[in-house]
Amino acid sequence: MKPIQTLLFTLGIFLLLAGVMWITPDDGVKAGSFTFHMPTLKEMLVKNEVEYADLSNLINRQFEIDSLVDFELETIAGDTVMEVVHRADYDSLVQSINKLEMEEAGRQNLERFFYHLQHDSLTRIMHYGDSQIEGDRITSFVRNKLQVRFGGTGVGLRPALQAYDYVFSARQENIGDWTRYPIYGKVDSTITHDRYGIMGAFSRYAPPVPDTVPFRDSILYTAEMNVSQTDISFLRAREYDHLRLFYGNSRRPVQTVVIARGDTVLTDTLKAKLDYGTIECALPDSTNSVTLRFSGYDSPDIYGIELASQKGIIMDNIALRGSSGTIFTKASYEHSLKMYRDLKPSLFILQFGGNVMPYIQDNAAIKRYGRWFGSQIQRIQQLCPDAAIVVVGPSDMSTKVKDKFMTYDHLPDVVKTLKNISLENGCVYWDMYKAMGGYNSMPSWVNANPELARPDYVHFSAKGARLIANMFYNALIYEYNNFLEEEK
Numbered sequence: 001m002k003p004i005q006t007l008l009f010t011l012g013i014f015l016l017l018a019g020v021m022w023i024t025p026d027d028g029v030k031a032g033s034f035t036f037h038m039p040t041l042k043e044m045l046v047k048n049e050v051e052y053a054d055l056s057n058l059i060n061r062q063f064e065i066d067s068l069v070d071f072e073l074e075t076i077a078g079d080t081v082m083e084v085v086h087r088a089d090y091d092s093l094v095q096s097i098n099k100l101e102m103e104e105a106g107r108q109n110l111e112r113f114f115y116h117l118q119h120d121s122l123t124r125i126m127h128y129g130d131s132q133i134e135g136d137r138i139t140s141f142v143r144n145k146l147q148v149r150f151g152g153t154g155v156g157l158r159p160a161l162q163a164y165d166y167v168f169s170a171r172q173e174n175i176g177d178w179t180r181y182p183i184y185g186k187v188d189s190t191i192t193h194d195r196y197g198i199m200g201a202f203s204r205y206a207p208p209v210p211d212t213v214p215f216r217d218s219i220l221y222t223a224e225m226n227v228s229q230t231d232i233s234f235l236r237a238r239e240y241d242h243l244r245l246f247y248g249n250s251r252r253p254v255q256t257v258v259i260a261r262g263d264t265v266l267t268d269t270l271k272a273k274l275d276y277g278t279i280e281c282a283l284p285d286s287t288n289s290v291t292l293r294f295s296g297y298d299s300p301d302i303y304g305i306e307l308a309s310q311k312g313i314i315m316d317n318i319a320l321r322g323s324s325g326t327i328f329t330k331a332s333y334e335h336s337l338k339m340y341r342d343l344k345p346s347l348f349i350l351q352f353g354g355n356v357m358p359y360i361q362d363n364a365a366i367k368r369y370g371r372w373f374g375s376q377i378q379r380i381q382q383l384c385p386d387a388a389i390v391v392v393g394p395s396d397m398s399t400k401v402k403d404k405f406m407t408y409d410h411l412p413d414v415v416k417t418l419k420n421i422s423l424e425n426g427c428v429y430w431d432m433y434k435a436m437g438g439y440n441s442m443p444s445w446v447n448a449n450p451e452l453a454r455p456d457y458v459h460f461s462a463k464g465a466r467l468i469a470n471m472f473y474n475a476l477i478y479e480y481n482n483f484l485e486e487e488k
Helices: 003-023 041-045 056-060 087-096 104-119 131-136 139-150 333-343 354-359 363-383 411-424 442-446 462-487
Strands: 029-031 034-036 069-074 080-085 122-129 154-158 170-175 179-182 201-204 221-229 242-248 254-260 263-270 277-282 289-296 301-308 312-319 345-351 388-392 398-401 404-407 428-430
Touching: 104 122, 104 345, 104 388, 104 428, 104 462, 122 131, 122 139, 131 139, 131 312, 131 354, 139 312, 139 462, 154 170, 221 301, 242 254, 242 263, 242 333, 263 277, 333 363, 345 363, 354 363, 354 411, 363 388, 363 411, 388 411, 398 442, 404 442, 411 428
Parallel strands: 122 312, 122 345, 154 312, 345 388, 388 428
Antiparallel strands: 029 034, 069 080, 154 301, 170 221, 179 201, 201 301, 221 289, 242 277, 242 301, 254 263, 254 289, 398 404
């Protein structure tokens, strides 16, 4: 090829690329899940630096709020905890807390929870969330801090079959053909009822048989589940004082044996054709491993197992991977009501919003999700009218735009919508997005040393989960300390 031809060919390529660059929108051309981008002329000539959040002040300002408080046990007053606050340090440090937000109705509800916390022998907190809390991340730290301060042991409510492998606070093993049936995501079409329990899923070790099909005692099913401590869990989470099993919907009676510390502590029969039932027993001192064995011609739907003390704090970790938090209105109201009445929660923590971000395309979708989420709050309030609700908004999340990781376009508006919906419905709101640094803060958490978030730019690392949990705990106990001051 002659030099002039080479030059003309090169110029032609440049002109063609320039034309494509000129007609391609700045935000690219979407084709399904793929977005085609072309660099702009400015991006080619000028280095485009993305500004990420500076975490140095945020991390340096972190503190343990309980380290500012001395506890004295006054035995004459009947185990009343007396509080002494070192006011100078306290007043200066609490200025860095990302505080809970609430209107008057939300404050009244929260103070009702604080009253339970102060006066009741047993207080239950139910922490619902998406994959950000699975494995007992975040929850375990808050639970431990509360149990150290207010008493209590154990891990609370757990599913009969874990949906994921890693669990920080306990190890769980199942023997038998166990299957988990969730009410969200890909719902099993063989389940013809909506009695899923309050954890968004139940588990079975025998296949479900519809009521319309004649049942035959043809196969004797046996199964087993074991829950035990882990070496990395908090010490209080390793103590199991009391067990409860929540079940229903078995076509035949099921023999059940509970074994703790090598001894049989309960032999009972799970009743057949029962919509909802429980069995329970005290466990020997220092129990850190429990085995349940089942035998019968059918399996019950097992809604959960509780391992906890009968005083102090019970805090449940209910992680629903992939859920947007809209499970509460899908389950049977009457069935859920029975279980909640047994559990008697005083506080719900709802931590959702992250799973909708990849699918939010416009403001209409944001408003629609806000309405859906509002209906979940209202359902919980109908089921548990005396319980307070704290909504924890989604964290910052990044998506790759060209060669940079950027906050999802609609995330700030989703955060704002969830906050408004929460406050309008008498809830308390904690802005996790703001707490971790706001816009474009997730890349700073990912690139911190040591890392505070995973390279998926969505989930916290173990250290990051502990940090965000401490920030939330500080915000909650700050309000509790104010409540105690007003009570004097």
